[in-house]
Amino acid sequence: MLRSRALPATLLCAALAALAALCPAASRAGALDASASSPDGVHITFAWSYYEDPSNPTGHPEWIGYDVLRRSQADCGPFVRVNATPYPRNPGVNESFSFTETPAANATTYQYQVILVDAGRNQLFLGPQACDCSSHWGWASCPEFSAPIAHGTLTDLGWAVLIQPCPDGCSSGFYISGSQYPALKPYAVSGEMLNFYGQAACGSIEGCALDLDHYEVAACAPTASRHTTWGAVKAIYR
Numbered sequence: 001m002l003r004s005r006a007l008p009a010t011l012l013c014a015a016l017a018a019l020a021a022l023c024p025a026a027s028r029a030g031a032l033d034a035s036a037s038s039p040d041g042v043h044i045t046f047a048w049s050y051y052e053d054p055s056n057p058t059g060h061p062e063w064i065g066y067d068v069l070r071r072s073q074a075d076c077g078p079f080v081r082v083n084a085t086p087y088p089r090n091p092g093v094n095e096s097f098s099f100t101e102t103p104a105a106n107a108t109t110y111q112y113q114v115i116l117v118d119a120g121r122n123q124l125f126l127g128p129q130a131c132d133c134s135s136h137w138g139w140a141s142c143p144e145f146s147a148p149i150a151h152g153t154l155t156d157l158g159w160a161v162l163i164q165p166c167p168d169g170c171s172s173g174f175y176i177s178g179s180q181y182p183a184l185k186p187y188a189v190s191g192e193m194l195n196f197y198g199q200a201a202c203g204s205i206e207g208c209a210l211d212l213d214h215y216e217v218a219a220c221a222p223t224a225s226r227h228t229t230w231g232a233v234k235a236i237y238r
Contacts, residue, residue, distance in 0.1 A: 028053075028128060028129055028130065028131060028132040029052065029053050029056045029057060029058040029059070029129065029130050029131065030050055030051060030052040030053060030058045030130070030131045030132070031050070031051045031131070031132040031135070031203075032048065032049075032050050032051075032114070032131060032132065032133045032134075032135055032136050033048060033049045033050075033051070033135045033203065034046070034047065034048035034049075034112070034113075034114050034135055034136050034137060034138050034202075035047060035048075035138045035199070035200075035201070036110070036112050036138030036139055036140035037138075037140050037144065037199065038140050038141065038142040038143060038144045039144070041142060041143035041144060042102065042142065043100050043101065043102055043103075043142070044100070044101060044102075044103050044110060044140045044141075044142055045098055045099070045100045045140075046068060046070075046098065046099045046100075046112040046114075046138050046140075047096065047097065047098040047099075047138075048066070048096070048097055048098075048114045048136070048138075049094070049095065049096040049097075050089075050094065050095050050096075051094050052092065052093065052094055054092075057091075057092055058091075058126070058130050058131060059091075059130070060124070060126055060130060061091075062118045062119075062124065063089055063116050063117075063118065063124050063126065064086065064088065064089055064117065064118060064119050065086030065087050065088045065089045065116075065117055066086060066087040066089065066097065066114050066115065066116060066117065067081055067083060067086055067087075067114070067115050067117050067121060067123075068081070068082050068083050068087075068099045068112060068113070068114055069081055069082070069112065069113040069114075069115060070082050070110055070111070070112050070113075071110070071111050071170075072104070072105070072108055072109075072110055072111075073108070073109040073110070073111055073139075073147075073169075073170055073171060074105065074108045074109070074147075076169070076170035079111075079113060081121075082099065082101070083099060086117050086121060089116075099112075102142075103141075103142050106141075106142050106143070106146065107141060107142075107143075107146040107147045108141055108142075108147050109139055109140070109141045109147040109148065109149055109171075110139070110140060110141070111137065111138070111139050111170075112137065112138040112139070112140075113136055113137055113138075114136045115136065116131075116133070132203070134202060134203050135201075135202040135203035136202075137172075137200070137202055137208070138200075139199075139200050140199075145197040145198065145199075145213045145214070147197075148171070148195035148196055148197055148218075149171065149174070149196055149197060149198060149199075149200060149210065150163045150165060150171035150172060150173075150174055150195075150196045150210065151165070151166055151169060151171055151193065151194065151195045151196065151218065151220060152164045152165040152166045152169065152171065152173075152193060152194070152220065153187075153188075153191055153192070153193055153194070154184060154187045154188040154194070155188055156185055156188040156189075157175065159177060159181070160175045160176055160177035160181055160206075161175065161176050161177075161181060161184045161185065161187075161188055162174075162175045163175070163176070163196060163210070166193065166220030167220070168220065169220060172200075172208060173207065174196070174200055174207070174208050174209065174210035175206055175207060175208070175209055175210070176196075176209070176210050176212055177209065180212050184215075192217055193217070193218060193219050193220050194215050194216065194217055194218060195215060195216050195217075195218040196210060196212060196215050197212070197213045197214050197215065198210050198211050198212040198213040198214075199211050199213070
């Protein structure tokens with residue numbers, strides 16, 4: 001079993017907010033950070049925070065709150081809204097929220113997304129200068145790491161390996177770097193299919209990094225969805 005700890009997403013976005021304060025003219029007004037986990041093995045908690053640069057406020061009075069969407073990676077169904085009313089935004093301040101639930105099935109990975117909404121609960125896209133919204137996803141299974149977060153083959157990028165998801169799956173193309181990279185390079189050569197278990201941290205220009213807990217050789221399981229390409233991953237997470 002492989003274990004290592006990457007920079008937590010919360011610390012990453014806090015650092016982004018600090019840089020924004022130093023360089024307000026060349027950076028974003030705020031940063032969104034999200035993650036999901038199952039620390040007690042019974043519930044899944046999806047948490048997110050918004051960090052605003054006090055010298056470069058985000059503005060956007062039409063942005064009134066947040067909605068949480070969820071889907072199961074077991075059936076690759078559509079995202080559904082899980083909160084009855086929007087979580088209200090408090091303009092001009094740093095704020096944190098969480099949504100906790102008992103999942104419908106154990107040993108299943110659920111993908112969560114937080115979106116910015118207006119009064120009509122329409123999703124807002126504020127643009128890169130208003131918000132670094134690249135870290136609005138979270139993945140978790142219950143108990144923790146009981147289901148793969150991704151499955152597929154590996155491509156060697158020279159500094160990391162990139163997961164190329166199975167053609168019929170809906171997992172994302174995470175990259176794995178650091179101390180875990182050398183052990184995974186041979187699988188990029190062999191082309192073997194693997195299940196990957198761990199926690200994702202999104203927010204960098206490269207996409208979403210996977211902090212790997214363990215992996216196993218396993219064939220792709222057929223699911224009804226489309227293939228996610230590396231280009232698509234970068235477009236989503238930038």
